[in-house]
Amino acid sequence: xxxxxxxxxxxxxxxxxxxxxxxxxxxxxxxxxxxxxxxxxxxxxxxxxxxxxxxxxxxxxxxxxxxxxxxxxxxxxxxxxxxxxxxxxxxxxxxxxxxxxxxxxxxxxxxxxxxxxxxxxxxxxxxxxxxxxxxxxxxxxxxxxxxxxxxxxxxxxxxxxxxxxxxxxxxxxxxxxxxxxxxxxxxxxxxxxxxxxxxxxxxxxxxxxxxxxxxxxxxxxxxxxxxxxxxxxxxxxxxxxxxxxxxxxxxxxxxxxxxxxxxxxxxxxxxxxxxxxxxxxxxxxxxxxxxxxxxxxxxxxxxxxxxxxxxxxxxxxxxxxxxxxxxxxxxxxxxxxxxxxxxxxxxxxxxxxxxxxxxxxxxxxxxxxxxxxxxxxxx
Numbered sequence: 001x002x003x004x005x006x007x008x009x010x011x012x013x014x015x016x017x018x019x020x021x022x023x024x025x026x027x028x029x030x031x032x033x034x035x036x037x038x039x040x041x042x043x044x045x046x047x048x049x050x051x052x053x054x055x056x057x058x059x060x061x062x063x064x065x066x067x068x069x070x071x072x073x074x075x076x077x078x079x080x081x082x083x084x085x086x087x088x089x090x091x092x093x094x095x096x097x098x099x100x101x102x103x104x105x106x107x108x109x110x111x112x113x114x115x116x117x118x119x120x121x122x123x124x125x126x127x128x129x130x131x132x133x134x135x136x137x138x139x140x141x142x143x144x145x146x147x148x149x150x151x152x153x154x155x156x157x158x159x160x161x162x163x164x165x166x167x168x169x170x171x172x173x174x175x176x177x178x179x180x181x182x183x184x185x186x187x188x189x190x191x192x193x194x195x196x197x198x199x200x201x202x203x204x205x206x207x208x209x210x211x212x213x214x215x216x217x218x219x220x221x222x223x224x225x226x227x228x229x230x231x232x233x234x235x236x237x238x239x240x241x242x243x244x245x246x247x248x249x250x251x252x253x254x255x256x257x258x259x260x261x262x263x264x265x266x267x268x269x270x271x272x273x274x275x276x277x278x279x280x281x282x283x284x285x286x287x288x289x290x291x292x293x294x295x296x297x298x299x300x301x302x303x304x305x306x307x308x309x310x311x312x313x314x315x316x317x318x319x320x321x322x323x324x325x326x327x328x329x330x331x332x333x334x335x336x337x338x339x340x341x342x343x344x345x346x347x348x349x350x351x352x353x354x355x356x357x358x359x360x361x362x363x364x365x366x367x368x369x370x371x372x373x374x375x376x377x378x379x
Contacts, residue, residue, distance in 0.1 A: 003031045005083060007076070007099045008091040009060045011036045015044040016292065017118075017175035020367040021089070022051055028379055030086070035079060036060070036095075044269075060095050064133060069098060077102035080111075087378050089114045093121055097137055100145040107145065112378055115142070115166075116150040118175075119289025120159065123310060126287075135163075142166040148377050153290045155310040170373045174290045176366030179358075182299035184351070185276045193277045204341045205236045206305070207278040209271055209293040210285075212243035212264075217284040217307070222249060223330035224337060225258040232341045236261055238278065240268040275300040280340050280347055285309055286327055290361075298358035303350030305336045321354040 004025050008014060014022070014034060025032050033054040038045055049055050058075055061068045080088065080102050088111060090099035096115045103113050121134040142149055142165035149166035151157040157171045185193075191201045199205060210216050221237055228235055239249070239262065246264065253262045268274065271293075275281075281297035281304050288311030294304055295315065304322035306312040316322040323336040340347050359365070371379075 001031050002029055002086045003033065003084065004087045004089060005033045005035060005080065005085045006089050006091070007035045007095050009037060009062050009095050011038050011048055011055070012044045013091060015048050018091075019051065020176040020363045021370055024367055024370055024374065028374070033083070033085075035076060060098070062092070062094055064094050064097070064137070069094065073098050073102060077105075080106050085111050087112045087114065089116065091116050091118065093134060093138075097141055100141045104145060107147075112147045113145060114148045114150060114373075114377065115146050116152065116172075117156055117160070117289075118152060119287065119311065120156050123155065123159070123287075138165055139163065148373065150373065153310055154314050156289070168377070172366050172369040172373070174295060174361045174366060175292060176363035177292060177295045177299055177358075177361055179299050179362040179364070181272050182275060182296045184301040184355075190277055193273060197274075197277060199236065199277065200234070203234045203236050204232070205238060205278040206280055206282050206337065206340075207238050207240065207271075207274050207297070207302075208282045208284070209240045209268075209274075209296070210283065210291075211241050212239065212245040212249060214245060215286050216241075216243075216245075217286055217327060218245065218249055219252055220284040220307070220325075220327060220330060220333055221282055222252050222256065222258065222262050224333035225261045226256045227331055227334035228261070228337060228341075229258070231338055235337065235341050236263065237282070238274060239264045240266075240271055240274055242267040271296065275302065278302065279344075280304065280322075280351070282306065282337075283312065284325075284327065284333070285312070288312060290314065295358060295361045298354040298361070301348075301351035301355045303340060303347050303354060305333070305340065315357065317353065317357065321350050321357055 022032050031053040034052055035056040035058045037060050038057045060072055088103050090096040100113055107113055122131045146166050148168040149160055150170045151160050152172055152174050160169045253259055281302045283294055283306050288309045290311045297304055304316050306316050307327045308324055318324045325333040325336050
């Protein structure tokens with residue numbers, strides 16, 4: 001039987017993004033093996049191992065300068081050299097570099113190597129350090145050790161082709177979202193679900209989904225709440241996610257006295273239900289590739305309040321399917337929240353436009369795009 005090895009920094013990268021690819025490989029007669037670092041939350045890991053043929057727990061470090069990755073590289077190379085894989089499909093920047101270097105010997109024997117870039121670290125506006133570190137390495141790995149580079153956004157596709165990062169540069173529309181799972185709901189069902197979660201029908205709820213970290217910049221959204229205490233008394237922001245910034249954000253909520261408006265809910269597996277009870281979504285990241293959380297909101301017919309970055313700029317049409325705010329101006333963010341809070345018709349109109357824009361990002365569409373690439377490169 002043919003074999004595929006998929007690599008990424010952590011196991012939940014696959015539960016979040018790659019079930020369409022895993023299904024495609026199985027349908028075409030491949031065993032699917034995964035190498036990633038297992039994280040403490042076992043529920044996503046169990047969902048993943050139920051869908052694949054083998055899981056290798058490798059302690060990858062996301063830092064390109066980590067000495068730990070030397071031992072990790074040796075472990076990965078041993079796996080690849082003995083695995084006799086037909087294809088290695090790597091993800092996430094540092095792991096993709098390690099994977100492609102480790103696969104050099106296997107590639108000479110016929111193994112094909114694919115890299116999906118979920119957002120280059122060298123982009124317009126990125127720091128000089130990012131360009132100095134990541135661009136030369138990607139140029140080297142892309143041109144010498146990669147058979148196909150897959151991009152998921154307009155900006156990265158254009159950059160990869162302009163900089164000639166790989167002989168074969170392909171484009172897919174994100175990683176695929178299950179359109180049937182993320183649907184709108186009627187008011188009666190919405191209110192019943194709200195009761196289950198402890199919210200009132202009169203609340204206007206915003207959902208922010210994602211890891212709690214410095215890049216996601218959730219502090220912008222929390223800081224905006226201090227300007228909405230009187231004008232938007234029933235406004236709530238739900239933060240679905242966990243991460244390094246969790247304690248810092250909790251302290252900020254307490255310091256501003258907005259405990260009634262901001263709910264840090266931790267890691268969630270019920271985002272589809274949370275989308276049904278919310279009125280619109282928000283994302284305040286400095287950097288994004290093509291964010292799944294916004295696409296899920298689009299399929300759920302939700303308007304979005306977002307900051308400018310390549311992913312948000314591609315997905316959201318300003319004043320049509322959402323509102324853009326600066327990354328560092330809580331007052332402007334509060335104005336956007338207040339605008340949607342007070343105008344239900346605007347929320348519904350923008351949500352409808354968002355749904356129209358979402359269609360090309362479905363799992364079904366992305367799976368077909370991946371199949372075309374694999375037909376050309378592997379199948």
